[in-house]
Amino acid sequence: MSGRTLTVAHLFPELLNLYGDGGNVLVLRKRLEWRHDACEVVECHVGDRPSFSGIDIAFIGGGSDREQRIVCERLLDERDELTAFVEDGGVLLAVCGGYQLLGHSYLMGDEEVTGLGLVDLYTDRGAPRLIGNVAVESRISPQPIVGYENHGGRTHLGEGVEPMGRVLFGHGNDGVTGEEGCLYKNVVGTYVHGPLLPKNPGVADHLLSCALERRYGDGTLEPLDDEAELAANKVMVDRLMAGEEAE
Ligand code: GLN
Secondary structure, eight states: OOOOEEEEEEEOTTTSOGGGTTHHHHHHHHHHHTTTOEEEEEEEOTTOOOOOTTOSEEEEOOOOHHHHHHHHHHHHTTHHHHHHHHHTTOEEEEETHHHHHTSSEEEETTEEEEOOOSSSEEEEEEEEEEEEEEEEEETTOSSOEEEEEEEEEEEEEOTTOBOSEEEEESOTTTSSSOEEOEEETTEEEEOOBSOTTTTOHHHHHHHHHHHHHHHHSOOOOOOOOOHHHHHHHHHHHHHHHTTOOOO
């Protein structure tokens, strides 16, 4: 099937865009266009009143604590709409700082900041920061998911919340459990920057398929020639599995 259109909301791109997170939106767009589908991107800036009624995929990236606080205050006003979107199967990808905001609370310094409460999780802090390359085995990707993490936060999943996957290399949610990210309905939360989607086309297609299924009742996707993407993924997987940090 082609000729379909998905609408992607990029939330607060001017504040939350660490390590090329905005590239995730480009990947979603290109993978639709390469299949002769279309993608509209709506950027939601601070001061806008985001509406999620026509949105298929919402994306929120990572940022510093300062930026996260601004975004969180802003998003708390939209909590009911966001909750309705998530509970209705809306697709939401949240990376690092954005991922932390999905939970009940986030510890910023000594202060506990209220989160969106969309997923049963919370984040406190630890030392040292968890920094470096990461590889994660996940049911939403045929290849290990590779990327880069850098966070002081330690995220703890509620009982029954599924992690995005298991850490093969790196730290993940808390550096202890071996779990990385979360999956809840059509929400994917993760610490993986890089950005996430260019080297992990399986994750991009998982999100697109969920969104197409919800909008059109058919999440089928034509296969693409992912030779370059999979080569980039494999280089990192091979290096990390050999116990070697990338240069
Ligand atoms: N400020 C958060 C932390 O340090 C998230 C950082 C990020 O998005 N990379 O835990």
